[in-house]
């Protein structure tokens with residue numbers, strides 16, 4: 107129903123007193139794309155989103171939406187739907203009235219508003235709750251209504267600031283997938299902000315990893331995971347073992363294994379190796395001892411300690427992990443997945 | 452046991468409040484120099500033109516004070532919460548200041564100003580509105596502040612703005628409906644204060660407001676004066692009940708409007 111609008115953030119800077127919340131953030135979002143900004147708390151994600159929404163002013167830089175410069179346009183003229191971290195439904199209005207609120211401001215007739223609110227509630231699966239008040243809804247339902255309310259005005263851009271962080275784990279996963287389904291259905295260009303990497307990897311077309319007010323890397327979830335461009339990305343996204351390594355040309359030598367080194371690797375230091383790249387094979391002559399086994403359902407995580415004290419985390423199918431017991435000797439093999447080598451800290 | 456104590460307390464309060472009122476009723480319906488009852492004093496209330504003017508003036512003052520107070524205070528408080536949270540203490544201090552200064556001191560302080568107010572706006576009790584807004588500031592501030600604290604003003608305002616609301620819509624369509632109980636109680640207490648205020652009205656220019664008129668009557672006719680005080684108290688009580696009923700109704704029926 108919506109072909110999508112391109113968004114550009116150009117060299118945004120924003121300081122609060124001495125704190126640089128944004129330090130030259132540049133980000134291009136294609137029409138209809140869902141970009142997730144991922145980063146630790148305090149890295150400037152919310153600030154970036156709020157500057158795009160017009161709720162905050164940048165010290166310098168530009169916000170362009172659909173080719174137009176919106177840098178100095180006020181928030182209520184920007185045509186952006188926003189879902190907040192805190193519950194933000196208007197308590198004095200029913201669910202349906204909340205959804206219709208933006209349309210009323212845009213001067214739509216009652217008939218149009220009612221129809222559209224109904225459609226939006228169908229989209230988020232809350233038609234039955236139209237006459238309720240926000241206090242009568244669960245947290246997950248309130249965020250769905252907030253999403254319906256944001257989309258009702260057919261915004262150029264949809265903005266979501268950690269919309270799931272106040273919900274419990276199960277609802278979080280459900281609603282996350284639903285947000286993605288709805289976003290694909292309406293085709294609205296979307297910026298989603300979160301500190302939860304699993305959430306980011308699950309819903310994004312592209313994930314932008316932020317650190318200290320700048321973008322470290324922006325890439326598809328698979329690319330980000332398999333080819334992190336910087337040590338920060340490698341360590342922030344997914345778990346990593348830090349294993350001593352030497353780089354020879356474009357090959358890293360890690361514990362006797364020769365593995366391709368990713369571009370940007372240091373000459374020597376530690377390789378960041380994913381747990382799923384570590385293969386544990388029971389072997390009486392192996393170099394490591396199993397120290398913990400954590401059962402996670404289909405997968406298990408096993409830590410073992412080398413004779414020099416280095417601990418290595420491996421992830422394997424639970425059916426394979428059953429064969430291991432604490433204290434077993436194991437041999438470690440590394441998959442030939444490319445790794446990033448960073449200078450030892 | 453607790454029930455007994457509760458009822459005993461309630462009874463004690465009822466006696467404390469109602470005995471003076473009943474005494475007033477008794478006094479205002481006595482026949483002077485004789486036995487029996489008469490409503491002469493009460494009838495005189497509606498017939499004395501000075502008194503009817505005073506009633507009108509006090510009502511107009513109450514309305515103007517409430518309106519001006521809300522127009523000044525509510526947007527300011529919302530703005531401070533959203534944009535200038537650092538100013539909260541300052542605003543609070545300024546609003547509570549009138550509480551700490553005796554009315555007489557304020558009167559002495561602003562009587563010079565009122566010479567000018569009278570010069571510009573003419574000599575009419577309505578000009579007391581300016582002084583009364585200051586007078587009701589501490590109470591109104593408290594009522595509105597409690598209400599504003601009960602909602603997430605910043606997030607609601609931002610949500611409304613992202614949906615296309617200008618500041619006027621944010622305040623009128625989003626914030627005010629959600630702080631309506633606070634607005635009502637600020638209005639109540641202002642009305643009650645204005646209807647009973649004597650010091651300013653009398654000393655700033657002997658304006659003909661209800662309390663001033665009642666005091667004046669006290670010197671000529673005791674029964675009429677007491678009837679007028681009782682009437683004004685009853686009137687205030689009815690007004691407040693009516694307002695709270697109206698407020699309650701509004702909240703109940705909000706589901707049907709859109």
Ligand SMILES: Nc1ncnc2c1ncn2[C@@H]1O[C@H](COP(=O)(O)OP(=O)(O)O)[C@@H](O)[C@H]1O
Pocket residue numbers: 122125126127145146147148149150151152153154
């Ligand atoms: N209104 C503000 N006043 C002062 N400092 C702020 C304000 N907003 C954000 N900051 C600071 O800017 C940095 C980035 O904040 P934010 O964008 O909220 O981070 P994130 O959303 O990634 O957790 C933080 O260090 C934060 O303390």
Ligand SMILES: [Mg+2]
Pocket residue numbers: 151152153268
């Ligand atoms: Mg944040």
